[in-house]
Structure formats: C-alpha cells, structure tokens
Amino acid sequence: MGDMDPHIFAVAEEAYKQMARDERNQSIIVSGESGAGKTVSAKYAMRYFATVSGSASEANVEEKVLASNPIMESIGNAKTTRNDNSSRFGKYIEIGFDKRYRIIGANMRTYLLEKSRVVFQAEEERNYHIFYQLCASAALPEFKTLRLGNANYFHYTKQGGSPVIDGVDDAKEMVNTRQACTLLGISDSYQMGIYQILAGILHLGNVEFASRDSDSCIIPPKHEPLTIFCDLMGVEYEEMAHWLCHRKLATATETYIKPISKLHAINARDALAKHIYANLFNWIVDHVNKALHATVKQHSFIGVLDIYGFETFEINSFEQFCINYANEKLQQQFNMHVFKLEQEEYMKEQIPWTLIDFYDNQPCINLIEAKMGILDLLDEECKMPKGSDDTWAQKLYNTHLNKCALFEKPRLSNKAFIIKHFADKVQSLSGFLPSVFFLLLYQFKLLPELFQDEEKAISPTSATPSGRVPLSRTAVKPAKARPGQASKEHKKTVGHQFRNSLHLLMETLNATTPHYVRCIKPNDFKFPFTFDEKRAVQQLRACGVLETIRISAAGFPSRWTYQEFFSRYRVLMKQRDVLGDRKQTCKNVLEKLILDKDKYQFGKTKIFFRAGQVAYLEKIRADKLRAACIRIQKTIRGWLMRKKYVRMRKAAITIQRYVRGYQARCYANFLRRTRAAITIQKFQRMYVVHKRYQCMRAATIALQALLRGYMARNKYQMMLREHKSIIIQKHVRGWLARVHYHRTLKAIVYLQCCYRRMMAKRELKKLKIEARSVERYKKLHIGLENKIMQLQRKIDEQNKEYKSLMEKLSNLEITYSTETEKLRSDVERLRMSEEEAKNAANRVLSLQEEIAKLRKELHQTQSEKKTIEEWADKYKHETEQLVSELKEQNTLLKTEKEELNRRIHDQAREITETMEKKLVEETKQLELDLNDERLRYQNLLNEFSRLEERYDDLKDEMNLMSIPKPGHKRTDSTHSSNESEYTFSSEITEAEDLPVRMEEPSEKKAPLDMSLFLKLQKRVTELEQEKQSLQDELDRKEEQALRAKAKEEERPPMRGAELEYESLKRQELESENKKLKNELNELQKALTETRSPEVTAPGAPAYRVLLDQLTSVSEELEVRKEEVLILRSQLVSQKEAIQPKNTMTDSTILLEDVQKMKDKGEIAQAYIGLKETNRQSPQDYHMLNEDGELWLVYEGLKQANRLLESQLQSQKKSHENELESLRGEIQSLKEENNRQQQLLAQNLQLPPEARIEASLQHEITRLTNENLFYEELYADDPKKYQLYRISLYKRMIDLMEQLEKQDKTVRKLKKQLKVFAKKIGELEVGQMENISPGQIIDEPIRPVNIPRKEKDFQGMLEYKKEDEQKLVKNLILELKPRGVAVNLIPGLPAYILFMCVRHADYLNDDQKVRSLLTSTINGIKKVLKKRGDDFETVSFWLSNTCRFLHCLKQYSGEEGFMKHNTPRQNEHCLTNFDLAEYRQVLSDLAIQIYQQLVRVLENILQPMIVSGMLEHETIQGVSGVKPTGLRKRTSSIADEGTYTLDSIIRQLNSFHSVMCQHGMDPELIKQVVKQMFYIIGAITLNNLLLRKDMCSWSKGMQIRYNVSQLEEWLRDKNLMNSGAKETLEPLIQAAQLLQVKKKTDEDAEAICSMCNALTTAQIVKVLNLYTPVNEFEERVLVSFIRTIQMRLRDRKDSPQLLMDAKHIFPVTFPFNPSSLALETIQIPASLGLGFISRV
Secondary structure (H helix, E strand, O other): OOOOOOOHHHHHHHHHHHHHHHOOOEEEEEEEEOOOOHHHHHHHHHHHHHHHHOEOOOOOHHHHHHHHHHHHHHHHEEOOOOOOOEEOOEEEEEEEEOOOOOEEEEEEEEEOOOHHHHOOOOOOOOOEHHHHHHHHOOOOHHHHHHOOOOHHHOOOOOOOOOOOOOOOOHHHHHHHHHHHHHHOOOOHHHHHHHHHHHHHHHHHHOOOOEEEEOOEEEOOOOOHHHHHHHHHHOEOHHHHHHHHOEEEEEOOOOEEEEEOOHHHHHHHHHHHHHHHHHHHHHHHHHHHHHHHOOOOOOOEEEEEEEOOOEOOOOOEOHHHHHHHHHHHHHHHHHHHHHHHHHHHHHHHOOOOOOOOOOOOOHHHHHHHHOOOOHHHHHHHHHHOOOOOHHHHHHHHHHHHOOOOOOEEOOOOOOOEEEEEOOOOEEEEEOOHHHHHHHHHHOOOOHHHHHHHHHHHHOOHHHOOOOOOOOOOOEOOOOOOOOHHHOHHHOOOOHHHHHHHHHHHHHHHHHOOEEEEEEEOOOOOOOOOOOOOHHHHHHHHHHOOHHHHHHHHHHOOOEEEEHHHHHHHOHHHOOHHHOOOOHHHHHHHHHHHHOOOHHHEEEOOOEEEEOOOHHHHHHHHHHHHHHHHHHHHHHHHHHHHHHHHHHHHHOHHHHHHHHHHHHHHHHHHHHHHHHHHHHHHHHHHHHHHHHHHHHHHHHHHHHHHHHHHHHHHHHHHHHHHHHHHHHHHHHHHHHHHHHHHHHHHHHHHHHHHHHHHHHHHHHHHHHHHHHHHHHHHHHHHOHHHHHHHHHHHHHHHHHHHHHHHHHHHHHHHHHHHHHHHHHHHHHHHHHHHHHHHHHHHHHHHHHHHHHHHHHHHHHHHHHHHHHHHHHHHHHOOOOOHHHHHHHHHHHHHHHHHHHHHHHHHHHHHHHHHHHHHHHHHHHHHHHHHHHHHHHHHHHHHHHHHHHHHHHHHHHHHHHHHHHOOOOOOOOOOOOHHHHHHOOOOOOHHHHHHHHHHHHHHHHHHOOOOOHHHHHHHOHHHHHHHHHHHHHHHHHHHHHHHHHHHHHHHHHHHHHOHHHHHHHHHHHHHHHHHHHHHHHHHHHHHHHHHHHOOHHHHOOOOHHHHHHHHHHHHHHHHHHHHHHHHHHHHHHHHHHHHHHOOOOOOOHHHHHHHHHHHOOOHHHHHHHHHHHHHHOOOOHHHHHHHHHHOOHHHHHHHHHHHHHHHHHHHHHHHHHHHHHHHHHHHHHHHHHHHHHHHHHHHHHHHHOOHHHHHHHHHHHHHHHHHHHHHHHHHHOOOOHHHHHHHHHHHHHHHHHHHHHHHHHHHHHHHHHHHHHHHHHHHHHHHHHHHHHOOHHHOOOOOOOOOOOOOOOOOOOOOEEOOHHHHHHHHHHHHHOOOHHHHHHHOOOOHHHHHHHHHHHHHHHOOOHHHHHHHHHHHHHHHHHHHHHOOOOHHHHHHHHHHHHHHHHHHHHOOOOHHHOOOOOHHHHHOOOOOOOOHHHHHHHHHHHHHHHHHHHHHHHHHHHHHHHHHHHHOOOOOOOOOOOOOOOOOOOOOOOOOOOOOHHHHHHHHHHHHHHHHHOOOOHHHHHHHHHHHHHHHHHHHHHHHHHOHHHOOHHHHHHHHHHHHHHHHHHHHOOOHHHOHHHHOHHHHHHHHHHHOOOOOHHHHHHHHHHOOOOOHHHHHHHHHHOOOOOOOOOOOOHHHHHHHHHHOOOOOOOOOOOOOOOOOOOOOOOOOOOOOOHHHOOOOHHHOOOOOEEO
16 A cells, blocks of 8 residues: 555554554654645544454444544534634544554543634634534424524624535534434433533523623623523523622622623623533543543554644634644654654764755744743733733733744734744734633633532433433522632643643654654635645645655665664675674675665664665565575474374373373362462451541541641631731831921920020120111211212212213214224224233343343353363363263163163053053943933933823813713714723723822813922932933043043143253263263373473372362352253243143243343342252262363253244244234224214214114125125135124124114104194194284294113013913914024024023012923923924924023023123023922923934935935946846836935935024034934835845945935035944945955955944845846855854844834933023014013
8 A cells, every 4th residue: 555646544554554563652643734634634544543453342442433523523623714624623532552453442632622713703604513513403302492593593603604514414413423422422411411501602692781881781681592591501590690790809808799891791701601612622522532441451552633734814813823833843843753853863873965954943933932932921911910912912022023033013013913934924913811811810600610510410310301401500609719729720821731731742742653644735715626736835845845855865764773784684694794893794795785885875873775775675585584484394394294193192191191180170270269268358358457547547637627727727817916916016106206206306496496596696786786886986977977968969960960961972872882882892902912012022122131141141151161171171181080980870870760761651651551441441331321321211201201192192081071062972982892902901990090080180270280290200310310420420530531631741841840950961961971082082182292290290289279270160060050951941831831722830930930030140049049959969069060061051052042032033923913913903993983984974964764774774785795704704614604694693683673673663653743743733723713823923843852761681581470371372382483493593482481580580489480481391392292293393492492401501500501601691690599400301301302303304204215225226327137036116217206315415404404593502413413314324224134126236336325425415514523424334334245245255254344333134134135137246155154154153243133213312412501692682573472571
C-alpha cells in the first residue's frame, strides 16, 4: 500500500507497522486549514485501525471507538463559512493496543470548546448540530415534554440565518446520534437528561428583559420561555427571575444585593447558557471515555490528533486566537521533527550538507506564550479590579508594537491587533476580556446546585417510566463562601488552562513517533470539482511540505549506527573482513556491496543511506539467508528421520513418564489446596484489621477538623479584637496629640503677645522721647517759621510767574521738543567725546614728557657705561675665575630650572586636561538628564492638558444633560453598544462618581479657579523643582569651569611683574655672560701686554681705588637695572590694559600708579621700595655686577622706548579717527538742525489744517531717506538692519496712532463748533432784534490758543472689575491675529495685559490680580480650543504668552531679571505680589501651545513631505527607467495638486514670516524650525524604508539634492545654528547609503563608519530594498548584508525600524527682556478698549 498514491490508509498502515516493529508509541497528526478534511481523515484512520487490528475481547471495542465520532460531531461540530462540519474543539484520541497489537480501548482528550457559538453565530453560520437535530426531531413523542419547535423560533439557533445544510437531514443524524449513545452504554434516562438540558438552553435564550431604569431591569411575569426553562431544570420561577436581574456583592462584613441593567442581565443569561453547555460537553466526554476505557493493561497506543485548523474571519474572537496558537505549536513540532532535528543530525555527524531555509515560528509562539506575552498580559488584566479591553490593548501596544515584527496595529482601530502567523495575518479584536470574564470569573451561583441535582436525577435509579428526569425544585440562592474557599476562587484563566493542556499535548506528541497528514483545501468556496492551484501551493508552502520534499530528495532518510549495521549485516561479511575497528569494517563491506559512493555517507557514529539503499542491502541479506536456510533444511530433514526412530523407541519410556507424572500431579493438587486455604485466611484477617483502621482514621480526622475550626475561630476573634483596639488607640493618641498641639500653640501665641507688647512699649518710649526733643527744637526756632513762610510765599509767586511763562511757551515746545531733545543728547554726547579727546591728548603730552626724561636718563647711563667699560678693561684678568664659576652655576641653575619648568608645565597640562574632560562629561550628562527630565515633564503636561480638555468636554456634556427638555426623552443609540464594552467594570466606579457628579453643577457657574488649578499642579511643581535643582547643579558646574578658566587667565596678570622680572633677568644674564667673555679676554690680553706687577698687585693703591669704584658702580647699576625691569613689566601690563576686551586687573592699577608719578623721584622711590623687598646679599650683588648688567639696562630702555612709541602712534591714529568721525556727525547734526528749523518756519507760516499734513509729509520723506541710508549702511549685516526696521516700524505705528487721535479730536471739535455756531446764531438773532443798527460795531476777535498739559504716564492701565470679561473678550477671544500682526506692535496684547496687572498690583488688590490672570489663561485656552487648527492663531498666542511671561519676569523685582532694565523700567517693577507660581502656570501654558503648534505644523507638512521629498523629481532625467514589477508612483513632471520641494520651502517661508511678524523670540523660532526639520526627516526616512521603488541610486541623489535645498534655506534665514541640520542626518546617511559602492569588505567598513545615525535594522532594510534601475547598478548580495550585520552586531542601538515621527523635542523659553518703555505704549482704537484708561 505504501507504493500507491498518497492515502490515509497508507499513513495508518505505516504507523501500525512501526508500532509493531519498533515497539514504540505512534501518533498521527492531521493538520490543515478549516474545511480541508481533517475530521474525515481522522475517522478513516480510526476505521483502518478498527478493521485491521480487530478487538482483543468480545466487547467490540472497535465499534465503540467508531461510534464516538457521531456523538462528538453532534455536540462539537457546527457549520461555518468555510466548512459545513467544522470541528469547534480539538480532540486527541489514544487507541490502546495489547501485546498482540489488538485494540483494547481508547481515551479522548478535548481542547477549547468554542462556547461563544452557543449564544452567538455569525452570518451564514449555525450553532452546534445537536440543537438543530433536536428541533428537527421535536415531533417525536418522547420529545413532546421538551416543548421544542422550529429552529427559527429560538434566538440561539436563528442568528446565522442558515438553519439548513444542503444534503444533510438533521432528523436522520439525530437517529445516528442516539444509536451511538446507546452503543457507548449511555442509557435512555441519561440521554433524556441530556436532551432536557439542551432544550432548557434553547428556551433560556428566548428569555427577555424589560428595563425599569438605566440601572435595573425585570422579567415580565409568567414569562413563557423562563417558565419552560424552570420546569425543565427544576428550579423556582421567582428565584430564577430574581437572580437573573440582580447580583450579590459580598464584602468583609456585609452582603449587598444590587440590581443590574438590561445589558448586564442579557450577558449574565448568555454566560449561564455557555457554562451549562460546557459542563454538559465535559460530562459527555467523560462518559465516552468511561465506555472506551480498557480493562486490560495497555501495551502501546496510536494517537490520532484532530484539532481545529487555521482560521481567520472578519471578526476573530478569543477562540480563533487560541486555535491559531495551537496550529503554531503543531507547526513548530513539525518543523522540529522534519527540519531542525534532521539537519541537526547531519551537522552533528559532520556530513557534507547545505542547510535548507525554512520558516521558524518560534518568535510567533514567544509573542503569545512567553513572559510578558499576549497571554500573560491577558491574565494580568483579568486579575485587575477594573481591567478593560482598552487598557489591555494599550499594554499590548506599549510592550510589542515596533518591538516585535510579528505584531502590528491596524491603522483605523485602537482596540485590535494583527499577528503574523505562519499561514496568514490575522486581525483580532481586543474584546477578549469580556469573554474571559464570562468564561471564568462570572460564576453564576445556580450551576453547582443545578449540576448536583442533575447527577442525582439522571442516575438510572431515579428515572421515571416516562423518560423525564424529575429535578428537585430548590430555591435558587447563591451559596455562601466558606472561610477557606477564598483562595479557590482565583482559578486559572482559560488561556492558562489551554496553554497547559497544549503543553501536555506537545509532550505526548514528542514522546511518540509522529506521522503527518496534510489536508489541502482545493478552494475557499466549498465548490466540488474545483481546484485552485495558487491556493494549494500557498497551503503547501505554509505547512512546510515543499521544504520536506527538498530535504527528502537531498537527504539520507535511513541511518544505522556502526554496531547496528555490523550486527544486522554480519552475515554478508567474511571472517577475514571482520576487524577490531567496527567503523573500518563497515566501510570495507559497503565499498564492496555498493559501488556508487554517493548513495551513502559515513558519519561520526552512524552510516546514512539514501532512499532505496537499505532495501537493496535487505535484498542481499535475504538472499544470503535464503541460501543458508536451504542448507539448514537439508541437514535438519536428515536429522529428523534419524530422530523418528529414537522417538518410537522412547514411546514406552514416555508412557511410564506420564504415569509417574499423574501421581506427582495428585500430590501437587494437595499442596495447592493447602496453600489456598492459608491465603484465604490471610486476606480475611487483613480485611478485618483494615476496616478497624478506617474507622479509627475517620474518627481522628473528624476530631482534627473540629479542633482546627475552633482554633481558627479563636484566632479570628483575637485578630478582630486587636484590630479594634488599634483603631481605638489611634483615635485616642490622635486626640491627645491635638490637645497637646493646641496647648503649645496657645502658649506660643501668649509668649509672642507678651514679647510684642514689651517691644511696643520700648518703641513707644523712644517715640515719646523723640517727640519731646522735636517740641523743644520747635521752641528754639520759632523765629525761623516766619522766615520760612515768607520764602514760601515768594516761591509761590515765582511758581505762578513760571507757570504763566510755561503756558506761553507750551505751543512751541510741543512742536519741536522731541527734536531738540535728540539734538541736545547728540550735542552732549559730542561734548563728552571732545572732553575724552582732550584728556587723551593731555595723557599723550604727559607720556611724551616721560619719554624725554627716560631719554635723558638713557644718555646718562650710556656715559656711565663708557666710564665703567674703561675701568673694567683693567680688571678682566682678576675676574676670569669668578666668571668661570658663575658659568658653572648658571648652567646648573638653567638645567634645574628647565627641569622644574618642564615638570610644572606637564603637571599643569595634565591637570587641566583631566579637569576639562571631567567637566565636559559632567556637563554633557547633566544636559542629557535635564533634557530627559524636561521631556518627561512636558509629556506629563501634555497628558494633563488632555485630561483637562476631557474634563471640559465632560462638563459640557453634563451641562447639556442637566438642561430639562419638554416632551419625549430619547437616549443615544450608541449607549447600549458603549455599555457592552464595559460589562463588569462599571459597578464600582458608579458609586465613586456620584459625589463628583453632584459637585459639577456648582462648578459650571464660574470659570476654573486658579487656586484649584495650582493644587492640581502639585506633582508638576515637584518635577519642576527637581528640574531646577538639576539646572542649578549644571549652572554651578559651569560657574566652576568659568572660575577655573578665569583663574588661569588671571594668574599671569597677577604674577606678571614677578614672572616678567625673572624671565628678563634670566635672558639678560645669558646675553651678558656671552658679552663678558669677549671683554674679559680682551682685558686679559691688555694686562699681559703691560706686565707691570706694581700696578696689578692686589695691595697696590691703584688696585684698591679701582675696586672701590667698581663696587660703587655695580651697586648703582643694580639699582638702575631693577628700576628698568619694573618699568618694563609695568609697560607690558599697561599694554594689556589698553586692549578693549581685557578687564581691569592688578596690572591696570599699576599702570595708573605709574601714570600718576610725574617726576623721576617718585618712580625712583617706588623702585627702591620694591628693591628693599627683593634685595639680595652683597655677595649676590657683587656677582651680578661682575657678570655685567649694564647691557641689560640698555636693552630694557630700548624696548620700553619702542613700546611707548608704538602705543603713542596707535593712540594718535585712534584719536584722529574718532575726531574725524565726531566732526562728521557734528556737521550732519548741524545740517539736520538747520533743515528742521527751516521746516518749522515753513510750518508756522502755513494754516493750522495744513500744518499737520505738511509735518507728516516731511516726516515720511525723512524716514524714507533714513531707510535708504540705513539699507546701504547695513547691507552686510542683516541683523542690525532687522533691528532698525523694527524700531522704524514702532515709530510709524506711534505716528499712525497720533494721527488717529488728532483726527478724532478734530471731528469732536468740528461737532462742538457747529453746536456753538448754532447757539451763537440764535443769540445774535435775539440781540439784533433788540439792538438798533446804529449800535452795531465791528470788533475784532482775537483767537485764543489753549495749550494742552502733557501728562506723565506710569505705564499702567486702569479698568473696572466689571469690565474684566469685556477686556478678555475684546483682547483675546475676538482678536484677529492677522490684523494685529500687520498694524500693531508685536506682543501688544501681552503688554496691555501686563499693564493691567501692574495697576492691580499698584492697588494691592490680590483678588483682581488673581481674577485677571485666571481669566487670561482660560481665555487663551478657549481661543486655542476653538481655533487650534489655525497656525497664525497658535503662533500669535504662543508669542504673546511668551512675551507676557517675559514681562512678569522682567518686572518681578528679582535681580537676575533686572540686569538689562533701564532705570525707568526698574521703577515699573511689581511691588506687592510675587507671581512666581503664575509664571510657572504661564510657562506650562506656553509648553502646551508649543506642542499644539507642532501638531498643526505636522498636519500641514505631512501631506507634502512624501510627495515633495521622495516622489517628485527635482532633478529631471536622473531616475531613468523604473524597475520592472513596481507600481508607478512618481512622474517627471508634477501633476496638478501634487506637492513639490518648492511647495515645502514656500510653506516653510510662510511659517517663518508669520512667526517673525508675531514677534516670536528668535530662540523659540529656532526650536520650531528644528522640530519641523525633524518631522520632515523622520517621515521621509520612514517612507523610504517602507517603499522598495524608492531605494535606488538615482533616488538617493534626488534626496541629497532636496536636503541641500533645505540647508540653503537655513542659511538664508540664518538658522544654521538651530540644530535643524542635525535632525536630517539619518536621512542624509540613508541617501549616501543608496549611492555608495556595496561590494567589498572595505565598502562594508566605510558604510559602518558612515552610517552612525542609522540603526542596524534600518541599514539592513535599505540594503534589502535596494533595487537597481539602470544597467550599471547591481543588487546587493546577501553575503554583503550578512557582513554588515556581523560588523554591526556589537552596536547597541534600538531594534526599532521606523523613526518616531510624533516625537517632540523639549522646549525652553530663554529670558528675552523687552527694551520697549511701558509708558510709551498707545492703545489703538481698533481693539475696542475704550473703557481702559492710561495711568
């Protein structure tokens, strides 16, 4: 049969033969997809075993084994969309055999029944077959009592809409099921009990509930389905109806009964039905196993595994998840057996073998069952008191998403996940938790009593003649939990049970020899005679059949150890072939028997044969044995004939033997009976003793139980009393502590009162004494008061005169006061510069005088030097020895000094290097910690803002819900669906939410109070404090570094004089030593020529005179030398002090002291004082003089002169340049003054209406000229030009505001003029009527000019408290950012709000300050919530929020923020309140606005990035030909509506211009640009990694060009130092990776060193996706990719493939003070803030 086509009988025959031959247990694993024919194949295998082996007894066990199939199919199989008879459970049947290999019994194990199918079926699916079989057989007389009907009548059988299967008669199948039950020994009473329970389940599904309210429901009275269910189950109707609508909550001390909602009641009903059916299924399986149980000891068995196939539906539940998990384990077992073990055997035996790749599904199994896998997280969530599907899904995403390649998240769902199985991807909804709740945790208390009664009722003795099982009517009550039962309630979950049973199954399969049956599904539509080739190949590849064929073709299926081969085929060897080495013996024999060496291979311990070779060897062995048998038969037949005679001869002897044997048997029978009697006595006595022991043991156990219960109750009472006593002690001790605290508080208050009273008395005494002294002083100076009064009157008169004069000059001062003030300031500045120039000129003169003096001294020293040289020539011979000694000492000193200097420099360099390294490392670490802490804080802030928005939304919903509406109330249609997802998690939270809901209406009346807001931010403030501490530590480290650097920089200036003194001394000594050598040689020659001993003798008078003169001159030279050295050191320090960047140090102080010393005497005294401190011994001076230091003095004077001359020349040049510039400025100011005077004169001649227009026209022309001038001036420096433009912009705004004010005043005056003209006309008409014409006299009317008095504003804005909402509305809620950004000062709303806060602070009104700040913050949040998608709005309010925060810091009064303030700005600081907490709130608000701005940026840029950066061809013609087989995604010319790189750059320009218009801080703009570039780089790189058509050389070139364009944009905007370029580094490296050469090891090394910003996964992904487009490109070899992986294996980077495009960098707001004066700010009328007045 093995030579025929593949058949199930062939597999069964092979398993049966191997069991008989190898005496090892076998197993047949039937696998395949759902509907492939696994169940039928298992039935045929069992039928083969039953037919071939037969039964070992007369009980027909084989028929019972086959009879179990109809029963299990009826209760465990159902119709699905893929199979009409799909097994909804797994089963493993062990068929037992005896030693003669006949069937003696069987045992069945089941796995994971799909219980959810009992209560729910998808479309075109059915429930289990048994329900439809019952409905089809409802007309039978024995089923009348079940009151069944059509399947469409019951809710549990009509949901699928397909109750009939084509070609299947349910009534006939019911007959087969009943016959199978009878055959397996299930009596009729038991069968009727089963059908009664099944019918009760169907009637239970029709039970309906009516809602009383949202939290309770009822069952209608006398409800027919429930009545039938109670009758069938034998329970009380009232109790059943009550407990279906209520639940019991048990606490430690009390028990509560709580009604449940309609949805919960329906779920509880379904849970009850599933639990009943599951217990019934298990009961039937147990009875089948009892019927199939073997009575004889089992020798071996063959297991048949028929388990559910791989499934994937539109909605995959927990059951599908477990089914696919089981298939993964079976596929792994197949891989282990066929692939891994086979190839490992070849590698172990060191046979030449090429590994065959196959799919290893161990990662998928680890994803499901490993630690922190899906099942572990599911079990953990089930144990949580409020576990839900949402939290479980989030845990799955956080644990496995982007970390496991087999786990994915759907794009449009947050509650589902996708697992990549070996066969296909399966998307599962995360609704596992309700099923687990209903399957395990919801224990309906009826079931234990129900099944206990059922076991009694369905026993054979209690069955009634009618067949119905009478169940006792018991009250349905939940059983009380026993004290020791608490731990038993924590049962194992369904997933855990299934995993354990699956592991047990795997152990069983691994312990047997497996045989595989792969069922292939021809098509997915259940069509006959239709074969889908692609679908079949897909299944073959998924289950590993193709790899199996490859291994079988290339492998060695047969193998023998050397000893087994030797033992088996010893008959084929000759005696001379047998050697001591078994391995060599086998090799020699095989070389003779099999000539083709490729047909076998020698391993280390085994011989491997290809297919057919063992059969060939067996044929040779059989032939050899056949020939031997013939020879043996020939010999034996002769021997038999000879023995026949001997047998006949011995016949007589045999008869004698039998007689004697009969006698012996009689005696043996006697002995046997005697032994049997003894055995009976032994067992009877043992029974008596055993019965006595059992009685004693039962009594002992009962006593132990009572004693332990008594001890446990006593222990519980003791623990209860101890707990209560602890509570009493706690309250008493608390009361005593409070009493003690109050007493101490009163004592402290009393002491404070006494002490304050004593201090107040002392102060009162002092004040009284001072008052008495003042009164006495008044008495002494009574006469002075009159004089003071007279002087006061004179002052008042002079003030009046002054006021009258000021009123006359006020009109003129208004017109040109501003210009004159500017001119005055310029003139004063020029005067100061002139005075400085004069001072500098005076200093130059003084320095010139000092130079002249020094020159004179130089001439004197030169003359003295000449005289000394003449005297020195005479004594060179005597000083030669001293010079030699000095040389030696100098050389020694030089070497020692050089060694010391070298050591000092090396140590200093090492110390500085180590300190700098440590400082850099510590600063980097602190910066990283600070950024992490800042990012964590901002993430918390983002989460807080999200919760706050959620709170506001809930509040709005409560507002809507609280408004009563007349008419019919209708609930939301989604209410029921939403409640179904939280079935059992809302009972506890409902009681907790009641106080919150009661408090919400009161909170709705007022806005969010900032005090409550500050309390909620307690955790945020703690994190901020930690951040501040880290920042302080970082600042402290930086200050230490700066101090160390400053000390190193200050050390040379502080020790400058000494170090320079020593260095100059050393240099001059070296130079003078060389010169003195020559002079001494000359002196020696002169003395030798004279040779007069009288003159040269030491005691001669001439010698003494010369010696005295030499010592005096040497002392004088020493003094002069020290003076010159100090002068040189001070001149060097003076040079350092003159440099503009150096600060004032000690050297500058010395320079000032030298400059103050005008004459030579003062300098000499200073030098003598320094000389006294550094004076040496006379011997040292003598040695120095002998060494000759006159040249040192001369060189020092020359260098000093050169320094002074160079300084004078540089100072002259600088002063001349400054004078020329000042003269030019004075000339331009004079011209400007003349022009202004001319314009003023012209304006005075014009009429009043034309003056304003003329002055504005002149101002505009002046500004345009200045603009052109400054454009030319600042052409090279755009920053200065931008600052100039901003100041010019502010001036234009001020002029426009003045023009608007003047227009308003003109209109008002015109209206008043018209009114007055009418009144005057009426009066004149009345007077003309009374006055004759002769009395009318024309009198000239002199116009009166009324001057306006200028008011000195303090930079505050006053408003009424009731206008606060109007202020917030006009300034925040209804303000349009575009108009404000174009027409007004940047940050004007922030300045206005701060000026209002200043006024409230000035009034010391804390309520007003708190209310204004709270309203402001809430208003900004409302605007952002309403218009949060508008970039201009978010940018505008981010800029204003930062400006408001900076104003609060700048005017807070803290010294750190007042460094850049003007004196006037310091006067505007807050005086009464410290708003540090509100600054923190505003900083948090700014962070939230920044994060919202980033989200808006991302939403705008995201559609542009892929098209502009990847798909659009910026460089035309580079891409060339597209790779074959790829979709057409790009085009050379951008279509209409697509985005290009220019679109992205235009959008970036738009963003940048908007932020600049809004006056956003430059540092903040840099951070926004950095975030934008990160988004562009991350999205571009992610799409590059996911698209194969983008990974080519030409696309890399396009990407690099696009990145260069973005970098050019950064350069144009001066944003290269913003860090944006670094965010594009991964994208740049990916483009370079596409372009570099990828062949040799050197290329691999270059790639590893180049791509340091890419992870290993990203590099490998790009190399795998690299697709050649042109002819010169080649694919990347697999070996090269492996080389890259080997080189990068030590790199510790993230396994994540894609970059996190949602990542937001932590934002900081550096302090940026404003130079704008608050008193100069004008409020435009366009804002509608007329109710605010300036103060």
